[in-house]
Amino acid sequence: EAGVAQSPRYKIIEKRQSVAFWCNPISGHATLYWYQQILGQGPKLLIQFQNNGVVDDSQLPKDRFSAERLKGVDSTLKIQPAKLEDSAVYLCASSLAMSGARTGELFFGEGSRLTVL
Amino acid sequence: AQSVSQHNHHVILSEAASLELGCNYSYGGTVNLFWYVQYPGQHLQLLLKYFSGDPLVKGIKGFEAEFIKSKFSFNLRKPSVQWSDTAEYFCAVNAQSGYSTLTFGKGTMLLVSP
Numbered sequence: 001e002a003g004v005a006q007s008p009r010y011k012i013i014e015k016r017q018s019v020a021f022w023c024n025p026i027s028g029h030a031t032l033y034w035y036q037q038i039l040g041q042g043p044k045l046l047i048q049f050q051n052n053g054v055v056d057d058s059q060l061p062k063d064r065f066s067a068e069r070l071k072g073v074d075s076t077l078k079i080q081p082a083k084l085e086d087s088a089v090y091l092c093a094s095s096l097a098m099s100g101a102r103t104g105e106l107f108f109g110e111g112s113r114l115t116v117l
Numbered sequence: 118a119q120s121v122s123q124h125n126h127h128v129i130l131s132e133a134a135s136l137e138l139g140c141n142y143s144y145g146g147t148v149n150l151f152w153y154v155q156y157p158g159q160h161l162q163l164l165l166k167y168f169s170g171d172p173l174v175k176g177i178k179g180f181e182a183e184f185i186k187s188k189f190s191f192n193l194r195k196p197s198v199q200w201s202d203t204a205e206y207f208c209a210v211n212a213q214s215g216y217s218t219l220t221f222g223k224g225t226m227l228l229v230s231p
Binding site for chain 1: 121123126149151159160161162163166207209210211217218219220221222223224
């Protein structure tokens, strides 16, 4: 079974530039997540999709971050303009379901490491 | 909203030593509990999970965790660690009701020396 695919693996940009990350979840997984992991911290949820609808984007800095999952499959996370504090690993994850008692088993991609200079 | 606290940021052990990593959560309702692991150069993966039933759960590679509801704890244990257990370990929690965000702790970096 193919895992969660992410690209690019690494990206270096200067502040105020823009960047986009792509994620393709495991086939059949309705729920897709973007997490931000800053060095020394645990992953922090940015946005959560159920199919192509947003379920939770309460921690997404909407003035500079945007994400979409137009066809309910793959997803793109964009940052424009980037700030120094956006340097982090951006993790995409997917799961079969996200509501109800037996949830929380996420399958992660390898992440996209962003360095903002 | 729930939160997770992991007691140690770094742990260094020799091979064959016993391991216990602490995890406490804060949430008033019923929760699902997880330990995820990230080996060097690899992606985050599930180590073990607790949904309900027996509070002692066993995961891969000889790891186990015990849910103590009265203490809001879900500590990870392994009786004898190996060099290959060197990794970062994350405790995570989500609420069982509705659409619930999976919230992670800050992680514990375990280094096992041969």
